[in-house]
Amino acid sequence: MDVAEGSLERVPVALSPEKRFEEYLQSRSLRQTGQRRFLVEQVFSTHEHFDADSLIDQLPRKGEPNYVSRPTVYRTLKEFVDAGLLRSFQLDGRTVYEHDYGYPQHDHLYCTKCRKLTEFRSEELLRLRDEVAAEHNFRVASHRLIIQGVCQACSRKRRKKRKQDLI
Amino acid sequence: MDVAEGSLERVPVALSPEKRFEEYLQSRSLRQTGQRRFLVEQVFSTHEHFDADSLIDQLPRKGEPNYVSRPTVYRTLKEFVDAGLLRSFQLDGRTVYEHDYGYPQHDHLYCTKCRKLTEFRSEELLRLRDEVAAEHNFRVASHRLIIQGVCQACSRKRRKKRKQDLI
């Protein structure tokens, strides 16, 4: 998948994602394994938005050191979500992950031309969300807003292309 | 899937969904078939939110009159979306459809306990959306907001259950 880097500042956190995940594992008496350690490191060093497939593409192949099988990648991504390290959502039919731990709450603009995700924050949206929920006596756990359309870069390309078509 | 009925008033439209679909087909020189006629009728008589599977469940079985094959159901639902009769979005990994033609724009509260979708409208959200998009020079095509949490009914059930647990 062709996904973009985020654009928001980090938020100060007490522990590194690695440490935080260690604590999570210990608290549930799960095990620290080479695969898990390697994946936390990979996910928090390189990626902003990604899906299982694009992550696997950047990982060592079978036979190479630090190889992690596909099922283990899927299983571990789920754990990251449970641990609060990642958030996931659906986009074009697949599951997209993004950093949650150490990043502020935000929503997305999604360009349907280049498939780039752009983040934005809005306090007003949160207020509005809680207001709507309250009116319906609904207990909010989370929300997901995706604004679809065409980004500035792609709009420009289009215009250029149209002009060329006229020549 | 266990999906709920909507709650918003209709919006006045000039044509029935059936007529509107006929026009769409004619405008693209596509054909009016028994299957298509039957499916428009079914979809606009009974359902509010539904997915392909729940629709198929309510359709005649193989061998019965008006049987429509699974691939044709999928193909026809896509046409309904193209024709502007339905809108679709992803929920829990599957494609959910809802009436678009004749219904006002809206968003959803999604109860993760009973999986019920509740609709709500917010002009303020639209304003906010366009404002955010403008700041990013982003051309909006559409948006999708889903607020996840627990509905009033399910909250009540929980409380009841907890009380019983104490006895």
Place this chain on the structure above:
DNA sequence: TTGTATGCAAATAATTTGCACCAAA
């Protein structure tokens, strides 16, 4: 008649699961 539409069976694609073996604690 002429190109679409349909049904069938099979293919996809993303993700999950069963199970034997491996390895943290």
Place this chain on the structure above:
DNA sequence: TTTGGTGCAAATTATTTGCATACAA
């Protein structure tokens, strides 16, 4: 030693596609 973890192959699930046949215009 004990229980959870991993890799492999196979299963699942939702959806799509190839193709021969049927049918609307």
